[in-house]
Amino acid sequence: MSDEDWSADERLSPADRLSAEALIVDVDGYEGPLDLLLTLSRTQKVDLRRISILQLADQYMGFVERARALRIELAADYLVMAAWLAFLKSRLLLPPEPGEDGPTAEELAAHLAFQLERLQAMREAAARLMARDQLGRDFFARGLPEDVTRLRKITYGATLIDLMRAYARIRTKDEFRPFVMDRDHVFTMEQALDRMRGLIGYAGDWADLTSFLPDGWDSNPMRRRSSTAAHFAAVLEMAKRGQVELRQGETFAPIQLRRKEP
Amino acid sequence: MTGTQDPIERSLFEAPPLAEQERMIEAILFAAAEPVSLPELEARMPHGCDPAEALVHLRKRYEGRGVHIVRVGDAYAFRTAPDLGHLMRKETVEQRKLSRAAIETLAIVAYHQPVTRAEIEEIRGVAVSRGTIDQLLEMEWIRLGRRRMTPGRPVTFVVTEHFLDHFGLESARDLPGLKELRAAGLLDNRPLPGSLQKPDDEDEAATGQSELFED
């Protein structure tokens, strides 16, 4: 634990943590209910294998009570653990219901003890790992790697993180659409017909067909052609149904339309 | 450059003598900052060389010296002797401070690998915070392993050669206390009795790990 990087800190020492207030004040410092339980278990001063789960449940619920009294908001998982421990405690104290299925209270308690022991073991393993001699701190690589030859070859590199970020970037741009040929440059006649039906009510006077083209479809030539063709076909269809009148001054002159009065 | 012609020419006919091979490995390993694998050594040395054998001799030669040859996974590198670290204060690289969560996560990946995110959370009893895994991946201390063949096919994490290099480990089998932890059953993925267990990964966890640490 001497390693400075390893901040398995003072709050793990039970001596400093005897007062309940200190625990409460530090609630932000706990990494979840299991971490809190592990810290509380230290006050029992016994081997984790012989820990009293009943006592631990009481300690934990006492903690939660005091947090409530001090109006400290506990995250939901702390409360879930409190409820589970209350349940476990009642199961441990009461004789098992006859014909009850599922794990016994002792099995559940043993599992909790196992989880605590495993977490503790991982903490210690982490501390031992960080206490090892480390490259760049205790032992060193060649400080002056040699580049002897003039032969210079360029390689392009990328890390997995780059790759995943690139993919994430593309995929958050918009949701994946199955492949269709550039549909976003195509305006269909059905679309144009729908649109024109809504617009024609306002067209009492002669107006150019081009003035009916949707916004944003005149900037790109491909889109302009597609939308013009679709709208032209749509108004022909509407003229056929007697909904509009069309006129054109001469060949290639603008096509004009207006609503046909019923 | 005239001196270089000779050995190359000769190598077309026979491998250089062992002492010469040792010199070559010495030069290659000295020049590189990163560990060099046996196949890479072989590729860079003249045809017919046996770097594995030459390495045995070379390692012996550097035993007890100020620098020595360490093995990292399947690769080799010169590193300074750890007892001389105090002379190298000038070279010490400012280490990136790792959060307690990151250190614990790293240890769990090292000891339980291959391990899923859900398993890490199960052991720590808390969600792995945003960015913790990200940071370890970026430092190249962990990488993605094989997907677990369980519902959802979750990704797994394993430690890298870079990690081994950093902590002076030959392989993940040499992690301190590994045997004791395993003997104590503390590396088991014991599900909660009854039905409350997570849907992931129960059955494969144990096999995955033993597979990795087997020789």
Add this chain to the structure above:
Amino acid sequence: MTGTQDPIERSLFEAPPLAEQERMIEAILFAAAEPVSLPELEARMPHGCDPAEALVHLRKRYEGRGVHIVRVGDAYAFRTAPDLGHLMRKETVEQRKLSRAAIETLAIVAYHQPVTRAEIEEIRGVAVSRGTIDQLLEMEWIRLGRRRMTPGRPVTFVVTEHFLDHFGLESARDLPGLKELRAAGLLDNRPLPGSLQKPDDEDEAATGQSELFED
């Protein structure tokens, strides 16, 4: 690290033995990023050391080896033996970051393989320049897959073993999915360093469909 105490303690009274001084110089010269002068050696070694004398012995020890100690001005450094320079070619490889267009294309091939060029463009929303694909092919990170059995029988692209190797993946299936990317904090839309960048010069220009039908 306890082993370090002894020599330091002792050094308050007498200099370490010559062999120990040799080890120290060996480690210092190895780890230093530039040649080290005698006064500097002396300053870094325990009190009472005589680096000049130890250096003489150390230089002799490396005579005829694959590396040796050379004098650079009034400082000293390890250098590869000149006759082995031909082995050093690999050390001069220059790493460059892949362009954004290339890494995005690569990511799409990895996640969607086998994938046609038209599909890559559909997903990226911009045309993919020939150079980008060529570069990835040349790096041997992607290769041609089977032709798609659709009109035009377009070629498809898949990632290579080499790609898996480089990214430390066991298979392309082990790449994390969208949900996992999000869980790892990689999908949070945070502005990436150097974002707000203007579209890549080469291939963001809307070339339209015509290029799709080129081959």
